[in-house]
Amino acid sequence: MHGLEFDVRGLVAAKEKLRLLALPAAKRRRLLNTAAKRLRTVNRKRIRAQRNVDGTSYAPRRGRGKRKLLTGLGKSLQVTRVGPDAAVLGWKSSGLSRIAGEHQAGQSQTMSAARMRRLGKAADYSAPATKQQARALLKAGYRIKAGKRWKRPTLGWIVEHLKNGQAGLVLAQLEGKTKKTSWKIALPARSVLGATAGEVREVIGTVLQQTLTAPR
Structure with missing residues (x-):
């Protein structure tokens, strides 16, 4: 897996798709951008709660560390592409996108000292011995x-x-x-990005209704 992205069109109901297509391109773009940002908030809250898309808890961290998992990926999640027909959530950094994909799928992750430094996790070799x-x-x-x-x-x-x-x-x-x-580090699968069909339809439906009733 080279990275991880989430296209919000994938779970939009057919009825909403038809109503979307009836809008001018500029309005469709604004609507999809707003919907994607709201789904970004949904994902950030879920990561802070340490829960997968299906509602189950994240597999616990190995060892005794109690620091929450994947919060850095949640903070850097953003709308990477938006147009009149598509809005995509992900990471503009290909490195972060690849790391998110590894966590999402539970793949083995290759770690190195250089990669740990980029992630801010490297040991301070100039510090006193422990x-x-x-x-x-x-x-x-x-x-x-x-x-x-x-x-x-x-x-x-x-x-x-x-x-x-x-x-x-x-x-x-x-x-x-x-x-x-x-x-190599074995990673249990943990949802970094995604949403249920219900969450997507609720967000799209709400934003669509707001768009249709907004003053022209």
């Missing part, structure tokens, strides 16, 4: 030179003297591992 890293280093046999001897440092010494990036590299060397440049 206590978790320090414990892992000590467990792997990390030693420091003190005069002519090698000794086991304290956890506090590691946190104070090693940077996050240094600790990661040293640990990889001690464990005989090659530092990965990319890795």
Whole structure:
């Protein structure tokens, strides 16, 4: 999947389609643009509520993190194309659109340090080493030179003297591992974009009625 978009025409009832076609092109464009923006609001609210289009809850985040999922994608969702015959919701960034598609389908996502930096999720390698890293280093046999001897440092010494990036590299060397440049993340399917037929028909019907009754 190269990306994710949602064309609001797909779930418009036949009766509404006929009424839409009877409008001038300029009015159809305004109507579809308004409807798409309202459906954008529907999707943002659903993402904040952490629910799929069918009403079920999102698969929980792995680990203990309680931060809500996909909220960044919800905030950047926008009307990407609009005309007298179509309005499309999605992301102008092809990268975000592809990520949304991966989450929507529950595909395996290839992650890299560069991609994490673009998403604002990369570790700060210049920050001090964490206590978790320090414990892992000590467990792997990390030693420091003190005069002519090698000794086991304290956890506090590691946190104070090693940077996050240094600790990661040293640990990889001690464990005989090659530092990965990319890795796969299994994603459970979570609805990032979409709407039920009822939601689309309600929005289109409301906006259409407002358009037909509005002063010319």
